[in-house]
Amino acid sequence: MQQTTTIELPSNRKIWQISYPLMIGLLAENLVGVVSTMFLGHVGDLELAASAIANAYYVMLFVVGMGFANGAQILISRRNGERKYRQIGGIFENSLYFIWFFSALIIVVSTLFSRHILGFMLDSDEIVDTAMHYLDIRVFTLFFSLGCVVMRSFFVGIEFTKYIGMAALVVAGSNCVFDYILIFGKFGLPAMGIKGAAWAAMGAEIAGFSYFVWIVLRKVNLRKYQMFRFKRPNLYIMVQTMNVAVFTMLQNLLSLCTWLLFFVIIEKTGKENLAASNIVRSFYILAVCPLWAYGSTVSTLVSNALGQNCRQHVFPVIRKVAKFSIVTSCIAYIPVLLSAQGIMSLYTKPDTQYLIEIGFRALYVVGFANIISAFSWTSAISATGNTMVALFVESITLVAYLIAIYLLATYFPHNLELIWGSEIVYQIVLGLLSIWYFSGTHWQKKKI
Numbered sequence: 001m002q003q004t005t006t007i008e009l010p011s012n013r014k015i016w017q018i019s020y021p022l023m024i025g026l027l028a029e030n031l032v033g034v035v036s037t038m039f040l041g042h043v044g045d046l047e048l049a050a051s052a053i054a055n056a057y058y059v060m061l062f063v064v065g066m067g068f069a070n071g072a073q074i075l076i077s078r079r080n081g082e083r084k085y086r087q088i089g090g091i092f093e094n095s096l097y098f099i100w101f102f103s104a105l106i107i108v109v110s111t112l113f114s115r116h117i118l119g120f121m122l123d124s125d126e127i128v129d130t131a132m133h134y135l136d137i138r139v140f141t142l143f144f145s146l147g148c149v150v151m152r153s154f155f156v157g158i159e160f161t162k163y164i165g166m167a168a169l170v171v172a173g174s175n176c177v178f179d180y181i182l183i184f185g186k187f188g189l190p191a192m193g194i195k196g197a198a199w200a201a202m203g204a205e206i207a208g209f210s211y212f213v214w215i216v217l218r219k220v221n222l223r224k225y226q227m228f229r230f231k232r233p234n235l236y237i238m239v240q241t242m243n244v245a246v247f248t249m250l251q252n253l254l255s256l257c258t259w260l261l262f263f264v265i266i267e268k269t270g271k272e273n274l275a276a277s278n279i280v281r282s283f284y285i286l287a288v289c290p291l292w293a294y295g296s297t298v299s300t301l302v303s304n305a306l307g308q309n310c311r312q313h314v315f316p317v318i319r320k321v322a323k324f325s326i327v328t329s330c331i332a333y334i335p336v337l338l339s340a341q342g343i344m345s346l347y348t349k350p351d352t353q354y355l356i357e358i359g360f361r362a363l364y365v366v367g368f369a370n371i372i373s374a375f376s377w378t379s380a381i382s383a384t385g386n387t388m389v390a391l392f393v394e395s396i397t398l399v400a401y402l403i404a405i406y407l408l409a410t411y412f413p414h415n416l417e418l419i420w421g422s423e424i425v426y427q428i429v430l431g432l433l434s435i436w437y438f439s440g441t442h443w444q445k446k447k448i
Helices: 012-041 045-081 085-121 125-157 164-184 194-219 235-267 271-307 311-345 354-371 375-383 387-411 416-420 422-438
Strands: none
Touching (some): 012 271, 045 125, 085 125, 125 164, 271 311, 271 375, 311 354, 311 422, 375 387, 375 422, 416 422
């Protein structure tokens, strides 16, 4: 019989060893969008505004598939904790099959309906047309970007995160090069503007996925995990993964639909507010990457602990990671306090300097929202396998978030920092509901 008392609580060192490669990886990956935003800011405010909508729309499609990969990560972590290593390869490969089918389906749907959806939501036909120049190309990167997410889920699930950061650096580095060449037209190529940003993302994601495949072949014990056998798709494994992932997929979809609505509401307050918000968004995405990394760490450690029948480790793990999250966010807040206007100036050219005055105070707001972030607690809910509860918590939070956005944008349309204050509302409500969930005992009874 397994002695739970012999299994030690994860140390701070182990938490950091899992988290920091994820942190580096997420930062590098999201530099794809940040660098594109920075370059497009030097093309024009129309391209900057359109890329805000286009990126939010693309990410909405992307995170639905990412929800399935998160479900796979939870299962892989649980099987790793149970020492059922030979089942991991089947989960991984069937996740790839599903993700690729999902990508093909999304490409078809996007090609047929995206223009109509954006046209219905936005007032500016010019922004719709420019956004579609990006989306018509970018949507095809789903095959590779979601493939990278499944690869990352495998490495996080088995607690072997060493190469995740390097893979993301491959994506970020190649994207910087491709962006510079294709957006501005270097080395004899024509300047492609926002289309160049989409093609650059395509090349970068292909490079990242290729690197992951190479690492799996070189560094992973394929026999131990029964990897790369590529047997026929197993419907039972897909359904088992979907049972865990479906509510996470819905949760991600709701979150990003709300994120898209956030920018749609801001678009109605003016193109300048939308362009400035795209700059704030790109900084916010970088600042929140460490929090996402800690969320994945919590998910892995909590799921492993439950797989080892160590329920007594769950709360200490969450508290430890939450402390890491607060300290990291405070450190990341320092450059915002010192030079918010300097950060925004990186995204503007001389005739768009007015965007700095519109948006720099919003950086203070999103920095504070990150400090009080509840991502560690809500990630732990999904790790217990109660993804339906996580969806419920997220749904209630998003209702409060949308109400805050609407009211703030309606009554304070010229105060962008107040509109971004809805992020603080989001984190407070999410944290309170997550703590309420763990105050009971029913989370201990979930089997996956």
